[in-house]
Amino acid sequence: MxxxxxxxxxxxxxxxxxxxxxxxxxxxxxxxxxxxxxxxxxxxxxxxxxxxxxxxxxxxxxxxxxxxxxxxxxxxLNEKNVIDYNYPFNGNETQYEVILKMKELYEQTLISSLNLIDINQLNLISNALKDSKHIDFYTSAGNIYFAENFKFQMQEIGRLINVPIEEYHQRLTASSSDENHVAIIVSFEGRGAIMQNIAEILKNNKTPIILISSTNENPLNKYATYQLYLSSNENHFNKISSFSTRLSLLYILDCMYTQFFKLNYNANIKYKLNTYNKLSNKK
Structure with a gap:
């Protein structure tokens, strides 16, 4: 970091x-x-x-x-460049000006996300994922799509991840979890009661928790075994869209995936290519 x-x-x-x-x-x-x-x-x-x-x-x-x-x-010093993460453009700007503002927003978000990454935590997380028998991913709303993308990436190299979506299914999954599972929780500030409940259940079941959250105060911090931070420059609701938070989450999940991939690099490449050869009916 x-x-x-x-x-x-x-x-x-x-x-x-x-x-x-x-x-x-x-x-x-x-x-x-x-x-x-x-x-x-x-x-x-x-x-x-x-x-x-x-x-x-x-x-x-x-x-x-x-x-x-x-x-x-x-x-x-690059991160200190002034940009309004919540309202990066206004209604009077041309489309070209808006495109440039979005480019700057993404660049600043990646710099901010990089500055927050703890390499030691990333290494511990990749080993925890490798050693676990089951991986469960808990999140909500638009973050579900990022969880599904991470699930897809991991499945391509033979590692299955469970992404429960409905609240009842999330509670049921957490309740049946144990120390052989690893739980990934994505929650910007831990506002939702459901995530606090799930984190408490997981903690009681001795399931290691990987928490991906903002740097702001978060009631879920006390449950985390490992923690990575999102770029935290956006307001939770007073903004045009979650441009920065979405990109930051994708970047962090891709860093987790690449670190995991690197643990068994050649075997993962071979597995992925063999799988796609089978999909294409190639021998």
Whole structure:
């Protein structure tokens, strides 16, 4: 995960640590050139605050922090480009201007999604999917189509996924789940009572949960075994459409699929080609 997004995820920062984090976000290029004493003077904090923040970020020290900032700075500055995710165009613009705005919206969404991906979590998730006997995918509304697409991708390489759609079927599936299952839950902010109920049932049944959600406060976070974050710049309802959230979800699911595919790359290619040869009646 991009170090700046990781900073935003920390919830136990002291006031001085918040000042330091804000300085890093506002002055990333200067920060990587400064010594501990220079940073301390600029932020009016003690040097011990710097090293406490490094510990909270699971980093070895200031040098490690500077490396992380340096490697993240380009994507972070690109993401700061101003765009209205909810109303990316207005009624007075030409169709060509709208097309360009949509291109910019998609580019910014992909940058934001990339910055939020935790590679370690992605690796753990791919191994959890590989080791599980059953995979169940829980979501609702328009996200069902993305779940079905992920199901199709996985079926092409011989891995079957269950996508219950109706609420009763979702509850029934969760109730019959156990530690041999892995559950994928997609819920932007966990508003629906059904997903909270399903997450609680799964947790009680000791089923590992992969939660894909926004970075906003979410009651489902406490149930998650693994977690990946969607680009979270859109309002839940006050917008033209879920342009950004849809693209972010597709990107994350494709990252999950490709990481899983890579675990057994050559065998998966062989399986897929053999299957399509059979479909085409080729020997």
């Amino acid at each position: 991009n170090i700046f997004n990781k900073l935003n995820q920390l919830t136990s920062l002291t006031e001085n640590e918040k000042i330091l984090a804000k300085y890093m976000q506002n002055n990333p290029e200067n920060f990587i050139k400064m010594s501990a004493s220079e940073i301390s003077d600029a932020c009016f904090i003690s040097t011990s605050t710097i090293y406490r923040l490094c510990q909270k970020l699971d980093l070895l020290g200031l040098s490690d922090l500077k490396i992380q900032v340096s490697s993240s700075i380009n994507e972070y």
